[in-house]
Amino acid sequence: MKVDVSIDTSAFDSASTELQRQLPYAGSVALNNVAFRIRGEERSAMGRVFMNPVRLTLNSVLIGKATKRSGRAKVYIRDHATKGTAPSKYLAPAVFGTDRNVKRFERALFYAGLLPPGMYVVPGEGAKLNKHGNITAGT
Template identity: 45%
Template structure:
């Protein structure tokens, strides 16, 4: 997903008079300045992600990428990574953070709906009993156990015969017997729950709560950030690269 194109501002940087030697080196200076500016914007995004998001993954921190300017293409492009070797690409899961609005459904949410466990149009947010990893996401192992156990089960009163009472009691003691509540029942909101055994008897804790609203407010304004960095850095890098090119030309005997 291409987001920002870093090109030269003809009304600003190139609005002044240039000598013949400067004109001969303009293309190279513009190319180098675009690439240096794009690199710095990418680094700024990485630093900003650590402040904006709670425990961002390495993939999120490195989400901003850029395509370099070339002699034939005097602009650099900044974009969010649109592929991932394992999992969802940042361009997809960060879109709601950039623009605001309803987030995309996660893979396990789609599976919950396919299994008939979660009603259509709902999202699953972590409950108090969820096992979170260091990034604040529900651990993949717990999600896998939930999906494996639930099958097409809709709530705790259905399909009770698929596991013996003895095995179910053993599972409760070590934790990890999951069931779904699709409609509010007493104090239990719709969601996925874990039944456990305590010293005082059986208890339940929420792992996921179902909600119809999973909206994000825009909080990662990468467009404004890129514009600020452009305004701050591009003139500096352009002048620096032009001067370096002029010095190189003079060294080679050009005038």
């Protein structure tokens, strides 16, 4: 008795080729989805940690999207601002748990002997604040 068995693998070969072609795209889509999710979590954490954060702070988490060729997504904090201080500068103490940098006028008060070392200046009771709790530009 003779038994001949043959398997037609052409369908498997074509499916395998198609999978290899689509794998980089699927990977980039997955990486981008994770990056956008991380950005959303970071924004909600900022809302919990900071009291009334300004829009520049909330929108400071940026994404470098992954492509089929790069295979890398990047989530980072904006390091430039058209006006004012860059978010990466004022968010670094909150992220890394360090003391904030001494401001120029605080340094001047320290050298004048009006501010003890290790102390910071905060708005007093009579200071006019905006809706985010910052001193108004007019003040």
